[in-house]
Amino acid sequence: MKDENFLKERNARSIWHPMAHPADSQKNLPEIIVAGDGVTITDVDGHKAVDGVGGLWNVNLGFSCQPVKDAIAAQLDRLPYYSIFRGTTNDAVIELGEMLAEFFAPDGLERAFYTSGGSDSVEIALRLARQYHKVRGEAGRVKYLSLKKGYHGTHTLGASVNGNANFRTQYEPLMPGCYHIPAPYTYRNPFNETDPEKLAQLCLAALEDEIKFQGAETIAAMIMEPILGAGGVIVPHESFMPGVRAICDKYGILLIADEVITAFGRTGAWSGSRLWGVQPDMMTTAKAITNGYFPFGAVMISGRVAEVFESDTSGKAAIGSGYTYSGHPVGAAAAIACLKETQALNVKDNAAARGTQLHEGLLALQEKHDIVGDVRGGRGLMCALELVSDRATKAPIDKASIAKVHRGAYETGAMVRVSGNNVILSPSLIVTEGNIATILNALDAGL
């Protein structure tokens, strides 16, 4: 048995947790996870739970993916690190670059720029967007558009395009020139529109209106998640992302798909962009690219954007961005093994089937529990429950009550994630029908 008070004191004295109030962990000891096996985690007390969160939307292949572990070990042995700044490269990044270009060819993406995670990927994509316009002689295109409720990581550019005040206000003033468009969030929106298709059209009209107001010639890029993840799994109508693409094309604005969560099968398609039949100009990836086993990411760049950089003779296209760990050979080796396994297991199909089971199960829980105001999902293994204290007023449930839901589910056998008044579910893509039943049963108990 863990000595709760002793560990609480050690944890609070030594660690600040991301996305948490430092004082919270002095009051409550977070679960201490000591092992992961398949899709199950074990805590320090020996209690086991099916991981309904999939790490942090990243452990798509579960905790026992031996080929990825072996690839990491072998690469550590052979070449544990070397930089790929100008002048050197390594065989792992070359092989991975070719594999990614092939994997994302249907998305029109041809080049990879490596990063060490999702926030890095967002930062790089937003920088490249401005640079693209400068290289083309449109230096005035410096502004960014994004969706309210969107999440784009925590670097300053990413926080500036972020659409959730919780991740912004502490750090303001952020970058000027970032403008936010209403998200196609049927449960709450300024238009009071509940029909997904009509709402998509209203949001698209708001996007075009903002472009005209700002002046298209001042805007570099629109960044959006194909399905909004951290904002509470907001699944837009199928017309929405194609509509955004068409508007961006009309006004010469680059479209960046932030697929840190949605790439590699989570939505039931190999990318969120492909789910909606859209080819972005750039795509950010990270998380599941290494199954969460190594911090790594890549920005994928379309042929059209690459051509502008590669044909430049002025010197303006020289990339002044990159990280010590861009193209880390161990991360690249992990990603190669992960991509092979992802395709061999065809995890997107399981994500689609189990995602439907999960979504239907959550809808049944909504019938049973009044505190479930809204259920979102239905496209692969990303779902959310929005909890309210009163269905009529949609008043969000209080923090203590949602913490009880979390605890009840955990004690009954499933880890779920709480974000604001949402319970978010994003299990590994290898979950079985039985695993989903366990998650639903545990959530039922928590509710």
Ligand code: PLP
């Ligand atoms: N973009 C999206 C869509 C994300 O969901 C996240 C993280 O959840 C990020 C960017 C930031 O990624 P990271 O936490 O790896 O920096």
